[in-house]
Amino acid sequence: MNTQHASAFVNGDRVSVIDITDRGLQYGDGVFETLRVHHGKPVWWAPHMERLLDGCHRLQISRLPDIEILRQEADSLLVDYPAGTLKIIITRGNSSSGYGAPADIMPNRVLIAKSGLRHQVKSGQGIVLGVCRQRLSGSQQLSGIKHLNRLEQVLARLECQEQSWDEGVMLDDNERVIEGSMSNLFAWQQGRLLTPRLEQTGINGICRQRIMSLAEKNEIKVEQCELDLDDLQDSDGLFVTNSLIGVWPVIRFINREFEIDKRTRLLQAKLETDICSAG
Amino acid sequence: MNTQHASAFVNGDRVSVIDITDRGLQYGDGVFETLRVHHGKPVWWAPHMERLLDGCHRLQISRLPDIEILRQEADSLLVDYPAGTLKIIITRGNSSSGYGAPADIMPNRVLIAKSGLRHQVKSGQGIVLGVCRQRLSGSQQLSGIKHLNRLEQVLARLECQEQSWDEGVMLDDNERVIEGSMSNLFAWQQGRLLTPRLEQTGINGICRQRIMSLAEKNEIKVEQCELDLDDLQDSDGLFVTNSLIGVWPVIRFINREFEIDKRTRLLQAKLETDICSAG
Numbered sequence: 001m002n003t004q005h006a007s008a009f010v011n012g013d014r015v016s017v018i019d020i021t022d023r024g025l026q027y028g029d030g031v032f033e034t035l036r037v038h039h040g041k042p043v044w045w046a047p048h049m050e051r052l053l054d055g056c057h058r059l060q061i062s063r064l065p066d067i068e069i070l071r072q073e074a075d076s077l078l079v080d081y082p083a084g085t086l087k088i089i090i091t092r093g094n095s096s097s098g099y100g101a102p103a104d105i106m107p108n109r110v111l112i113a114k115s116g117l118r119h120q121v122k123s124g125q126g127i128v129l130g131v132c133r134q135r136l137s138g139s140q141q142l143s144g145i146k147h148l149n150r151l152e153q154v155l156a157r158l159e160c161q162e163q164s165w166d167e168g169v170m171l172d173d174n175e176r177v178i179e180g181s182m183s184n185l186f187a188w189q190q191g192r193l194l195t196p197r198l199e200q201t202g203i204n205g206i207c208r209q210r211i212m213s214l215a216e217k218n219e220i221k222v223e224q225c226e227l228d229l230d231d232l233q234d235s236d237g238l239f240v241t242n243s244l245i246g247v248w249p250v251i252r253f254i255n256r257e258f259e260i261d262k263r264t265r266l267l268q269a270k271l272e273t274d275i276c277s278a279g
Numbered sequence: 280m281n282t283q284h285a286s287a288f289v290n291g292d293r294v295s296v297i298d299i300t301d302r303g304l305q306y307g308d309g310v311f312e313t314l315r316v317h318h319g320k321p322v323w324w325a326p327h328m329e330r331l332l333d334g335c336h337r338l339q340i341s342r343l344p345d346i347e348i349l350r351q352e353a354d355s356l357l358v359d360y361p362a363g364t365l366k367i368i369i370t371r372g373n374s375s376s377g378y379g380a381p382a383d384i385m386p387n388r389v390l391i392a393k394s395g396l397r398h399q400v401k402s403g404q405g406i407v408l409g410v411c412r413q414r415l416s417g418s419q420q421l422s423g424i425k426h427l428n429r430l431e432q433v434l435a436r437l438e439c440q441e442q443s444w445d446e447g448v449m450l451d452d453n454e455r456v457i458e459g460s461m462s463n464l465f466a467w468q469q470g471r472l473l474t475p476r477l478e479q480t481g482i483n484g485i486c487r488q489r490i491m492s493l494a495e496k497n498e499i500k501v502e503q504c505e506l507d508l509d510d511l512q513d514s515d516g517l518f519v520t521n522s523l524i525g526v527w528p529v530i531r532f533i534n535r536e537f538e539i540d541k542r543t544r545l546l547q548a549k550l551e552t553d554i555c556s557a558g
Contacts, residue, residue, distance in 0.1 A: 006375060008299055017296035018304060020287055020389050025297060025368070027429035028307025059430070060437055089304070092433075096285060096393065099429065099436035099461055110299050114375065137416035142430055149428035150306035150378065151338070151421055154371075157378035158339055182378055 006114040007080060009073045021094040022108055028148035030091030031055035036243050036275060040082035042074055043278045044243065047206045055145040056090055061107055065090050077113035084115040085244055119245040122166055126251035126260050129238065130165035131229060132156040136178050136201045143201050156181035167240050172201055177227040183240035184208035187232055188261055192221045207241040214270045220263060237261035246271050285393040286359060288352045300373040301387055307427035309370030310334035315522050315554065319361035321353055322557045323522065326485045334424040335369055340386055344369050356392035363394040364523055398524040405530035405539050406445035408517065410508060411435040415449050415457050415480045422480050435460035446519050451480055456506040462519035463487035466511055467540055471500045486520040493549045499542060516540035525550050
């Protein structure tokens with residue numbers, strides 16, 4: 001087993017640097033996926049790759065990445081990192097002048113494998129959820145793409161660190177709840193599971209999709225709807241999700257304390273089973 | 280003289296690669312400036328550095344870059360690139376997990392010098408200006424910062440390439456004209472010079488500031504106001520500006536043809552004098 005903390009491929013080479021003319025650095029011109037790794041396998045590979053390809057397509061990245069090559073490189077890295085995370089970045093490529101790109105530009109691909117997950121304690125104990133001042137803007141053309149323009153999330157996350165919140169709710173300009181700074185959001189209301197609609201902005205997380213599917217399978221009704229902060233405070237329980245953390249139950253939100261709902265624990269357990277069978 | 284097309288410093292080293300954990304690549308988490316170089320000197324150095332520092336401050340980048348070091352490195356590069364462009368990128372630094380950043384993170388600095396300016400012909404002949412479908416979103420917290428989240432401009436620029444426009448007007452979600460995909464915008468109206476207000480979104484270009492100052496000095500009244508597409512079509516003339524291109528007069532916009540206004544030529548000439556004396 002590799003003793004290093006992380007290892008990477010850049011365009012097929014085992015290096016950890018990229019050219020400074022890369023448009024990911026220059027403009028955030030690319031997309032990424034972060035996957036959980038379980039027993040040496042990337043979890044939920046197919047939906048992650050589907051979203052990656054969709055993002056490349058919507059950003060008009062000239063040549064779509066070859067998913068088979070990505071998988072070979074992933075498998076090669078994960079031999080040494082059987083439990084942890086895999087990040088895949090695709091950028092439009094290198095170019096030397098201005099926002100425009102030459103027609104024959106070749107995309108860059110970066111894979112980074114890391115060991116360890118830092119989030120297990122919070123899955124058990126639950127988390128403190130705050131509300132970020134930083135808003136999500138609604139560029140409809142970029143909506144839903146997991147692109148590399150993530151300054152809104154970075155600034156939101158800095159607020160969470162400053163306020164000692166585990167996670168922070170992000171609103172759009174119309175005071176609608178959209179998601180967490182690094183997660184999707186769910187609220188229990190009279191036995192139903194509510195989650196914000198994401199047509200205008202926000203990212204439809206792969207873990208969000210799994211939770212919705214697992215809820216339906218367990219005869220829990222799920223609704224995508226408009227939610228505001230009052231709806232969250234008045235709910236019977238809250239949790240957040242992403243591919244790395246799984247389910248984090250919320251035990252405090254603003255001035256409200258929550259018991260961790262049994263159904264949250266049920267979905268959390270079902271999700272972990274799903275992860276183990278997917279990995 | 281160096282025969283290479285470009286040369287760079289990364290954190291003081293003469294290299295052209297950066298670590299893949301750099302947050303510029305990961306999240307577009309940083310700021311940049313692009314300066315014109317004349318007679319081996321960066322033009323309008325002081326206002327560019329002022330905006331760079333302001334951007335770092337607003338993004339809460341932990342340690343502000345040392346402007347003297349940046350200048351030393353710039354001067355060292357520009358010995359070999361006396362006419363062309365200098366790009367400076369400051370990112371929050373390297374980090375290995377998630378949007379949050381450790382308190383002791385050290386920013387990265389990248390300087391890239393290049394020879395040549397590609398835009399001189401268009402300064403003389405004038406340009407075709409279109410209207411981009413891509414909108415500018417209005418994240419007020421990020422407004423005016425020349426940050427590395429530039430996907431909206433990239434997608435707008437791709438439209439310009441596709442449509443064979445030299446430049447494209449970008450609107451906000453309220454149909455207000457804000458700027459060009461890579462420039463600021465000016466319109467002549469009954470002897471006055473109008474330019475869009477940039478409180479909500481858009482970048483207050485250094486060249487825009489110089490043009491406004493030069494106009495006032497030449498007894499041309501300048502107004503920052505709300506403009507829509509009709510205002511542009513009904514104007515007596517249009518031009519766009521940025522630090523690299525200087526002034527590009529518009530000769531066609533949608534179905535309207537324009538003669539190049541004498542006052543546009545006057546400001547263009549004054550600006551070139553300003554550049555020569557600044558360089």
